[in-house]
Amino acid sequence: MSYTINETHDPQLTSWVESAQRPGTDFPIQNLPFGVFKRRGSAEEPRVGVAIGDQILDITACLGAGLLDGSAARAAAACAAPNLNELMALGREYWSALRRQLSALLSTDSPAYKRDPQIAGRLLAPIAGAELLLPAAIGDYTDFYASVYHATNVGSMFRPDNPLLPNYKYVPIGYHGRSSSIVVSGTPVRRPRGQSKAPDADRPGFGPTRLLDYELEVGGFIGLGNSLGQPITIDNAWEHIFGLCLVNDWSARDIQAWEYQPLGPFLAKSFATTISPWVVTLEALEPFRTSAFRRPEGDPEPLPYLFSVEDQRHGGLDLILEVYLSSQRMRDQGMEPLRLSRGSFSDMYWTLAQLVAHHSSNGCNMRPGDLIASGTVSGAAKESRGCMLELTWRGAEPIQLPTGEQRRFLEDGDEVIFRGFCERDGFARIGFGECRGVILPAIT
Amino acid sequence: MSYTINETHDPQLTSWVESAQRPGTDFPIQNLPFGVFKRRGSAEEPRVGVAIGDQILDITACLGAGLLDGSAARAAAACAAPNLNELMALGREYWSALRRQLSALLSTDSPAYKRDPQIAGRLLAPIAGAELLLPAAIGDYTDFYASVYHATNVGSMFRPDNPLLPNYKYVPIGYHGRSSSIVVSGTPVRRPRGQSKAPDADRPGFGPTRLLDYELEVGGFIGLGNSLGQPITIDNAWEHIFGLCLVNDWSARDIQAWEYQPLGPFLAKSFATTISPWVVTLEALEPFRTSAFRRPEGDPEPLPYLFSVEDQRHGGLDLILEVYLSSQRMRDQGMEPLRLSRGSFSDMYWTLAQLVAHHSSNGCNMRPGDLIASGTVSGAAKESRGCMLELTWRGAEPIQLPTGEQRRFLEDGDEVIFRGFCERDGFARIGFGECRGVILPAIT
Numbered sequence: 001m002s003y004t005i006n007e008t009h010d011p012q013l014t015s016w017v018e019s020a021q022r023p024g025t026d027f028p029i030q031n032l033p034f035g036v037f038k039r040r041g042s043a044e045e046p047r048v049g050v051a052i053g054d055q056i057l058d059i060t061a062c063l064g065a066g067l068l069d070g071s072a073a074r075a076a077a078a079c080a081a082p083n084l085n086e087l088m089a090l091g092r093e094y095w096s097a098l099r100r101q102l103s104a105l106l107s108t109d110s111p112a113y114k115r116d117p118q119i120a121g122r123l124l125a126p127i128a129g130a131e132l133l134l135p136a137a138i139g140d141y142t143d144f145y146a147s148v149y150h151a152t153n154v155g156s157m158f159r160p161d162n163p164l165l166p167n168y169k170y171v172p173i174g175y176h177g178r179s180s181s182i183v184v185s186g187t188p189v190r191r192p193r194g195q196s197k198a199p200d201a202d203r204p205g206f207g208p209t210r211l212l213d214y215e216l217e218v219g220g221f222i223g224l225g226n227s228l229g230q231p232i233t234i235d236n237a238w239e240h241i242f243g244l245c246l247v248n249d250w251s252a253r254d255i256q257a258w259e260y261q262p263l264g265p266f267l268a269k270s271f272a273t274t275i276s277p278w279v280v281t282l283e284a285l286e287p288f289r290t291s292a293f294r295r296p297e298g299d300p301e302p303l304p305y306l307f308s309v310e311d312q313r314h315g316g317l318d319l320i321l322e323v324y325l326s327s328q329r330m331r332d333q334g335m336e337p338l339r340l341s342r343g344s345f346s347d348m349y350w351t352l353a354q355l356v357a358h359h360s361s362n363g364c365n366m367r368p369g370d371l372i373a374s375g376t377v378s379g380a381a382k383e384s385r386g387c388m389l390e391l392t393w394r395g396a397e398p399i400q401l402p403t404g405e406q407r408r409f410l411e412d413g414d415e416v417i418f419r420g421f422c423e424r425d426g427f428a429r430i431g432f433g434e435c436r437g438v439i440l441p442a443i444t
Numbered sequence: 445m446s447y448t449i450n451e452t453h454d455p456q457l458t459s460w461v462e463s464a465q466r467p468g469t470d471f472p473i474q475n476l477p478f479g480v481f482k483r484r485g486s487a488e489e490p491r492v493g494v495a496i497g498d499q500i501l502d503i504t505a506c507l508g509a510g511l512l513d514g515s516a517a518r519a520a521a522a523c524a525a526p527n528l529n530e531l532m533a534l535g536r537e538y539w540s541a542l543r544r545q546l547s548a549l550l551s552t553d554s555p556a557y558k559r560d561p562q563i564a565g566r567l568l569a570p571i572a573g574a575e576l577l578l579p580a581a582i583g584d585y586t587d588f589y590a591s592v593y594h595a596t597n598v599g600s601m602f603r604p605d606n607p608l609l610p611n612y613k614y615v616p617i618g619y620h621g622r623s624s625s626i627v628v629s630g631t632p633v634r635r636p637r638g639q640s641k642a643p644d645a646d647r648p649g650f651g652p653t654r655l656l657d658y659e660l661e662v663g664g665f666i667g668l669g670n671s672l673g674q675p676i677t678i679d680n681a682w683e684h685i686f687g688l689c690l691v692n693d694w695s696a697r698d699i700q701a702w703e704y705q706p707l708g709p710f711l712a713k714s715f716a717t718t719i720s721p722w723v724v725t726l727e728a729l730e731p732f733r734t735s736a737f738r739r740p741e742g743d744p745e746p747l748p749y750l751f752s753v754e755d756q757r758h759g760g761l762d763l764i765l766e767v768y769l770s771s772q773r774m775r776d777q778g779m780e781p782l783r784l785s786r787g788s789f790s791d792m793y794w795t796l797a798q799l800v801a802h803h804s805s806n807g808c809n810m811r812p813g814d815l816i817a818s819g820t821v822s823g824a825a826k827e828s829r830g831c832m833l834e835l836t837w838r839g840a841e842p843i844q845l846p847t848g849e850q851r852r853f854l855e856d857g858d859e860v861i862f863r864g865f866c867e868r869d870g871f872a873r874i875g876f877g878e879c880r881g882v883i884l885p886a887i888t
Contacts (some may be wrong), residue, residue: 167641171702174710175707176620176710179584180809180811192806193807194806204611204614206805229887230887259615262708263589266618270806303650358711362636362711362712364624365624367624443807
């Protein structure tokens with residue numbers, strides 16, 4: 001199930017793309033995340049590339065220049081497309097072959113580059129001049145609820161007498177989200193209107209949400225799908241995931257509180273979901289796998305269909321996640337965004353493999369490009385809470401901004417920025433780039 | 445908002461396709477529902493046709509033969525496709541133009557047919573020899589809960605102290621469903637496995653559902669979409685619906701009861717949803733519009749964004765819906781399916797226009813081909829209950845089959861058949877055809 005640590009992970013590896021060596025870069029040669037791009041303002045067709053330093057390597061151009069062969073060439077042929085779906089459908093042999101050849105091509109030792117350094121101009125496009133599009137045509141989007149800290153915190157606000165429901169430690173709770181309103185990082189988000197009811201009101205009203213929130217999540221893109229009726233086992237789940245991105249599951253808490261019973265969140269979420277444009281492959285993340293969440297004494301073991309020794313040992317991911325906020329006034333005053341939280345994806349109660357195994361356990365079919373989000377990533381510490389509802393405890397403990405402003409929930413003009421990265425001694429830093437969105441006022 | 449009653453609705457209109465005049469046919473010339481077909485066993489590309497009697501009119505062939513012009517020809521060009529999405533995206537002017545010309549072409553007075561009766565052989569394919577496919581590529585599937593009778597019945601079983609939640613009469617409750625597992629009528633449905641917990645058990649188990657159920661619903665296909673952030677108003681909602689089909693929202697009640705809190709039904713539903721292959725257009729249904737559900741004294745008026753006089757007067761639909769069951773033993777003994785229930789879609793608390801207006805009220809974007817299902821259609825009378833959970837009152841009052849068998853929930857080999865039709869004096873009967881599925885045993 002694991003990828004092997006191989007030459008593409010070698011921390012000594014350098015690239016002829018100089019920006020890939022800059023300290024703190026998200027996209028060293030050991031990363032090579034996939035995305036979909038076109039040159040901004042051009043009429044060209046969107047196509048698949050990988051990020052390297054501050055550049056995008058155009059895979060279609062690499063193939064056209066005869067720089068790839070075998071399975072990598074077959075995989076590259078799937079990259080002349082406006083989304084990653086075709087590449088995702090090929091499976092990990094192809095993904096891995098392409099990664100190896102792209103790594104070799106970009107390395108300082110690349111014979112192709114040594115022979116002709118001019119290829120840089122033909123194969124690269126600056127990220128700064130590119131329009132990054134949704135990486136996949138997302139057929140179905142599923143949102144889980146895999147942090148026991150988040151579930152307990154939110155539960156204690158919505159159901160003080162009954163914060164963590166009896167099913168939580170057995171069932172990886174999830175629900176279907178809305179695919180159509182998934183947008184790529186940088187797309188402004190319009191404050192939604194909806195029904196809500198104040199606790200002391202006789203009846204609900206309709207208007208702009210007053211409790212707009214973000215939720216910090218990690219998304220997994222399905223690569224290989226399964227046939228309807230044929231579950232993916234926990235042992236095979238990792239094989240079916242192509243890679244990960246950051247997800248902002250924007251939430252209107254007042255709409256949610258009023259609508260969510262008995263069928264779950266609906267319009268409180270479906271107005272927009274933002275994802276980061278770069279999909280970091282599981283192969284790039286292999287060095288950062290860690291053990292699954294250690295369940296406290298007394299918690300039940302996962303049921304057999306959700307349990308494997310391998311998953312317990314290596315199903316977690318040591319991915320650091322940060323949330324930043326900048327208000328309009330902060331930007332006007334030239335201030336840097338303020339970090340609101342920092343947590344780790346390894347704090348999740350359920351692993352990605354468990355989410356996939358559970359999701360398909362009833363025979364539900366996954367298709368390449370389907371997105372599975374983790375649910376809000378919160379840890380035990382207050383500074384690791386992944387949404388404002390938790391951070392401000394439903395507004396009771398407002399956040400102080402450096403301008404003197406306060407935030408209980410998001411205001412118009414606020415920009416929310418997620419960052420994620422993996423770091424470990426002996427390996428290169430693997431970054432996810434950013435997932436950002438600015439709040440526009442509600443329509444009138 | 446309304447379509448006009450025009451010559452295509454004329455009950456005197458007859459077709460040169462003789463089977464379209466057979467008493468009780470679902471598909472007289474006044475119907476002309478759209479579907480996607482190919483000749484069974486052929487290598488031909490699937491394409492769009494309309495049902496007429498026991499035949500399918502191949503729209504691409506009509507266009508090729510030069511029998512359509514103007515907007516109808518433009519609409520017909522969108523029918524050389526494996527789904528209705530392109531046609532749906534064109535809007536009602538085009539749908540209506542195509543309907544009129546197809547109606548004229550199929551009518552007994554058709555000059556084209558009179559000139560050359562041999563066109564029948566080139567334009568028609570027998571339904572019996574066709575493979576009918578999913579009518580649309582469904583981007584997002586939403587399931588509502590629009591019957592107050594169903595909500596009250598189910599609520600009283602799951603929450604005896606609190607059957608109808610306080611939001612019900614204000615919020616058209618809905619949730620996102622799974623698109624990938626929507627299958628067309630006739631596709632066998634595999635009994636799902638999943639987690640459930642007996643009330644007296646210490647912990648849940650995993651295995652085949654023991655409480656497999658159907659839910660009788662009506663589905664609306666979105667035609668024209670809306671942009672993200674731009675709601676569809678209640679006055680415009682009808683414009684955005686292309687047509688209707690029958691939906692079986694198969695449900696595993698034991699899985700549902702254990703998983704559904706707090707985020708709603710998930711794996712209890714996502715293993716399969718069956719829809720009928722023929723999409724009956726709103727224009728064909730125009731004569732059967734009726735007033736919205738008359739709210740009992742004391743119920744609140746819909747909030748303004750869900751209220752229009754026109755919708756209150758004409759937002760209901762007098763569509764009769766029936767459920768039939770045949771067990772394997774019944775089929776072995778040559779028995780006809782047993783009718784389990786009969787109800788009317790006019791009993792729904794919320795209209796289709798209200799569902800669309802609510803769904804998009806937060807700015808959520810709809811796309812052509814999106815499916816909006818009504819939720820289980822149940823009426824006040826016991827014989828109009830649209831699922832077994834209600835009919836047998838969670839198994840307490842089993843159904844007697846003519847073989848002597850009993851049913852509390854569905855058994856392997858059971859076939860469930862939905863039928864729907866509209867009848868009104870002075871108009872032709874408009875049928876929906878069938879939505880059927882047989883239960884296969886769980887995988888081992």
